[in-house]
Amino acid sequence: MLASKRAPLSFIWLVCFSIISLVRLVAPGSNWWFAQIRRQGTVAYGNTSYILFRNVKDYGAIGDGVTNDTAATNRAFSEGNRCLGHIVVGDALSMPTIRAHPTFNGAGVLDSDVYYPGGASWCANQNNFFRQVRNLVLDLTQVPMGRGIGIHWQVAQATSLQNIVFNMVVGGGAANRQQGIFMDNGSGGFMRDLISTGQFTSTNLTFNNCQTAICMNWDWLWSFEGLHINNCPIGIYPANPPNPTLGSALIADTIFSNVSQAIVTNFNCTIKPVSAGTMIVDNFDFRGAQLAISYHNDTMQGQSHSAYYVCVQGSFPPLPKPASLLNSAGGIFDRGKPTYDSYPVSAFVPTKDNGYVGDGIMYIDQGAYVITNTIQVPTNIKIIGEGWPLIMVKGSSSIWQDINNPQPAVRVGNRGDTGRVEMQDILFETIGPAPGAIMMEWNLAEDGQGTAGMWDVRWRIGGTAGTQLQSNTCAKTPAIRVNTPDPNCIGTFLLLHVTETASLYMENNWGWVSDHELDAADHNQIYIYNGRGLLVESRVYFSHIQSETAYMQDNPQAIKPFVPKASWNDPDFSSCFQSSCFKTWGLRVYNSSYAFIYGAGLYSFFQNYDSACLFTHTCQENAASLELSEAVWIFGLYTIGRDDMVQVDGTSLVPNGANLNTFGKSLAVFEFP
Structure with missing residues (x-):
C-alpha cells in the first residue's frame, strides 16, 4: 500500500523495449518547465492509440499523503499492454514523496524487476534496459524497522537513479533491516545524487545515520566517487566475510564523519581466489573514522602490476592528475545531468513546432527523425530529448555507403571550435546498413569545466523496429561458417569519434551493437557487423x-x-x-x-x-x-x-x-x- 504525499510523482515515462510512453503524475501548478511543456511526441513504430504521456491522477491517484494510491499508480504503469523500461521523473523544484504504509511488505516501493513465486522474474536482469528514476523522496519511516526497501533495482545498461532521497527509520541497531536500494544482480547502470537516512558507477551519494551505508553482497566491478558517510557505525561492508563474494571496487573522493569502521574488507594475500575482494581507494578523508580500513588501517587492497608483480596491502603514490580533471576541492570533477530549473517553459523550442531556428533550448519531441545527410550541431546550444527520441541515420544515403570514406552523421562543432554544447536523453540508430557512417563526431572543446557534455545519450545499432536490422533479416547462424558477412547486416563504421582538439564530459552513455532482438516477438539473437565503437584522440579519464x-x-x-x-x-x-x-x-x-x-x-x-x-x-x-x-x-x-x-x-x-x-x-x- 502506497500513499503519495504533497505533489504526487511528477512524471513516469514508460519504455516498452523501443516503444516509449510518458505517464504524467505532476500536480497542477508546478513551475518546472518539464511540467508545463506541450506534449506532442508520438511513438513512431507503435500503436497510434498508445498513450505516450500519462498523469496518475487520470488513473485515480489522489496524492494527499493519506489515500492508498497503489492501484492507480500501477494502472498508469501497465495500461496498454505495457512491459519494460519505465522512466519515473519527479518535479525537480518540489520533489514528490511516495510513502510506504505501515503494512507495506513488498520487494521495494518501486520494483524494477518483479519476482514471481518460485523465483522467476519479469525479465533477465542483464537485458533489463532503458529505465530511469529521478527527483523523488521515498519514505519508509512508517514501516516497521525489521523490513522495507525503497527500490529493488535489478537492471542493466541505459539505466539510472538520480536525485532521490530515501527516508528510513533511524536507529535500532542490527534489528533495523531497512534498505534504500536493494540490487541483487544486474549488468551495468549509473547512480548519482542519492541521500539515504536510516539504512555500477555511483557518484555523489550521501548516507546519514545508517547502520551500514553500503553493503556489497557481490559485484564484478563497481566505481564510487564522491561518497559522504555520516554518523554510521560501518561505512562500506562486503557481505558474508570471509567468503569472497565481492569482486572489485574503486572508491574515490570520499569523506567519513563520525564513523566507527570506514571500510571493512575480506581481502588478504592468502585469499582464494587470489584477487577476490580487490579494493582501491583514492583521495579519502578518514579523519572522521575510528578505523580506516579493517583489518589494516590506511591500506590498499589487490593485485598490482608495474615493473614487478606483487600482492599489495599498502599505500600508493598520488597520481599526477591534471588540473583540468579536478574540482575546487581536489577531487575528480563531475557534473550531473542539467535539469534547467531556472528556465521558463518559453525557453524551450520543440522540434515539432516548425523546427529549430537557433535560439532557446532545443527540445526534441518523442518520435523517429530520419536524416539523409550530416547534421551540423553549432556551438552554444542545449539539446534535450523527450524520452530518447530516435535520430535515424538512413543507411541507403550515398554519403554513408562508402566503407572506405566514412562521414559523420552528426558533427558537433568543427575542428578548433571552443564553446558549449549540452546534450541529453537522445538515441541514435540507423535504418539499414550504414558502413560509411560515423554516428557522431565531436570536435568541440569546452570553454569551462563540463560545458561540453552528454548525459544519457545512446547509440543502438539494430534489433528494434524501423532499423531493418532485425531477427527476420539478420538472425544468428552459428552452425554456418561466415566467410563473407551479409552486407545487409552491416552496422556502422564508428559510433563516436572524439577528435584531437576536443573535450567532452560524458555520463552514463551507452553504445550497443545489438546482439538480440528487442521488438520482434521471437527476441532472437542476431548478427550485426560494426566496425568500431569509441575512438578518443584527446586526453582521457x-x-x-x-x-x-x-x-x-x-x-x-x-x-x-x-x-x-x-x-x-x-x-x-x-x-x-x-x-x-x-x-x-x-x-x-x-x-x-x-x-x-x-x-x-x-x-x-x-x-x-x-x-x-x-x-x-x-x-x-x-x-x-x-x-x-x-x-x-x-x-x-x-x-x-x-x-x-x-x-x-x-x-x-x-x-x-x-x-x-x-x-x-x-x-x-x-x-x-
Missing part, C-alpha cells in the same frame, strides 16, 4: 568503462567486413595465429600519455555464441593493449573469458591464472611504465 566482444566472433573474424586501416590507427591482428585472437580488443591505448582509467570491465562471453569457453577463460586471447604509450594508469581492471589481461607493445605482461577473481580476473593497479 574514464570511470568504469565496459565492453563486450561481439558474441558471434570469430565467426566471422573482427577484420571482416571492416579491414584494418592504418589511417584510423586500427590494430592489424598480424601477430594472431589462434582463432580466439581475431577478436575485438576491449581497450586499446595507442601513442598516448597520461591516460587515467578508473575501472574497466572487458568481457568476452562467447566463442561463436558458445559459452563453454568461459570455464577455461579462453573465449578470447587478449583484452587490453598499450602501444607506443607512457604514463598510463589502469585501476580496477576486470576481465572475463580472456586469456591475457594486458599487452604492452605486443608482449603479454599480465599472466592468466595469477589474477583469478570470483568469476573473472582482476587487477587493482596496472601502471606503465
Whole structure:
C-alpha cells in the first residue's frame, strides 16, 4: 500500500523495449518547465492509440499523503499492454514523496524487476534496459524497522537513479533491516545524487545515520566517487566475510564523519581466489573514522602490476592528475545531468513546432527523425530529448555507403571550435546498413569545466523496429561458417569519434551493437557487423568503462567486413595465429600519455555464441593493449573469458591464472611504465 504525499510523482515515462510512453503524475501548478511543456511526441513504430504521456491522477491517484494510491499508480504503469523500461521523473523544484504504509511488505516501493513465486522474474536482469528514476523522496519511516526497501533495482545498461532521497527509520541497531536500494544482480547502470537516512558507477551519494551505508553482497566491478558517510557505525561492508563474494571496487573522493569502521574488507594475500575482494581507494578523508580500513588501517587492497608483480596491502603514490580533471576541492570533477530549473517553459523550442531556428533550448519531441545527410550541431546550444527520441541515420544515403570514406552523421562543432554544447536523453540508430557512417563526431572543446557534455545519450545499432536490422533479416547462424558477412547486416563504421582538439564530459552513455532482438516477438539473437565503437584522440579519464566482444566472433573474424586501416590507427591482428585472437580488443591505448582509467570491465562471453569457453577463460586471447604509450594508469581492471589481461607493445605482461577473481580476473593497479 502506497500513499503519495504533497505533489504526487511528477512524471513516469514508460519504455516498452523501443516503444516509449510518458505517464504524467505532476500536480497542477508546478513551475518546472518539464511540467508545463506541450506534449506532442508520438511513438513512431507503435500503436497510434498508445498513450505516450500519462498523469496518475487520470488513473485515480489522489496524492494527499493519506489515500492508498497503489492501484492507480500501477494502472498508469501497465495500461496498454505495457512491459519494460519505465522512466519515473519527479518535479525537480518540489520533489514528490511516495510513502510506504505501515503494512507495506513488498520487494521495494518501486520494483524494477518483479519476482514471481518460485523465483522467476519479469525479465533477465542483464537485458533489463532503458529505465530511469529521478527527483523523488521515498519514505519508509512508517514501516516497521525489521523490513522495507525503497527500490529493488535489478537492471542493466541505459539505466539510472538520480536525485532521490530515501527516508528510513533511524536507529535500532542490527534489528533495523531497512534498505534504500536493494540490487541483487544486474549488468551495468549509473547512480548519482542519492541521500539515504536510516539504512555500477555511483557518484555523489550521501548516507546519514545508517547502520551500514553500503553493503556489497557481490559485484564484478563497481566505481564510487564522491561518497559522504555520516554518523554510521560501518561505512562500506562486503557481505558474508570471509567468503569472497565481492569482486572489485574503486572508491574515490570520499569523506567519513563520525564513523566507527570506514571500510571493512575480506581481502588478504592468502585469499582464494587470489584477487577476490580487490579494493582501491583514492583521495579519502578518514579523519572522521575510528578505523580506516579493517583489518589494516590506511591500506590498499589487490593485485598490482608495474615493473614487478606483487600482492599489495599498502599505500600508493598520488597520481599526477591534471588540473583540468579536478574540482575546487581536489577531487575528480563531475557534473550531473542539467535539469534547467531556472528556465521558463518559453525557453524551450520543440522540434515539432516548425523546427529549430537557433535560439532557446532545443527540445526534441518523442518520435523517429530520419536524416539523409550530416547534421551540423553549432556551438552554444542545449539539446534535450523527450524520452530518447530516435535520430535515424538512413543507411541507403550515398554519403554513408562508402566503407572506405566514412562521414559523420552528426558533427558537433568543427575542428578548433571552443564553446558549449549540452546534450541529453537522445538515441541514435540507423535504418539499414550504414558502413560509411560515423554516428557522431565531436570536435568541440569546452570553454569551462563540463560545458561540453552528454548525459544519457545512446547509440543502438539494430534489433528494434524501423532499423531493418532485425531477427527476420539478420538472425544468428552459428552452425554456418561466415566467410563473407551479409552486407545487409552491416552496422556502422564508428559510433563516436572524439577528435584531437576536443573535450567532452560524458555520463552514463551507452553504445550497443545489438546482439538480440528487442521488438520482434521471437527476441532472437542476431548478427550485426560494426566496425568500431569509441575512438578518443584527446586526453582521457574514464570511470568504469565496459565492453563486450561481439558474441558471434570469430565467426566471422573482427577484420571482416571492416579491414584494418592504418589511417584510423586500427590494430592489424598480424601477430594472431589462434582463432580466439581475431577478436575485438576491449581497450586499446595507442601513442598516448597520461591516460587515467578508473575501472574497466572487458568481457568476452562467447566463442561463436558458445559459452563453454568461459570455464577455461579462453573465449578470447587478449583484452587490453598499450602501444607506443607512457604514463598510463589502469585501476580496477576486470576481465572475463580472456586469456591475457594486458599487452604492452605486443608482449603479454599480465599472466592468466595469477589474477583469478570470483568469476573473472582482476587487477587493482596496472601502471606503465
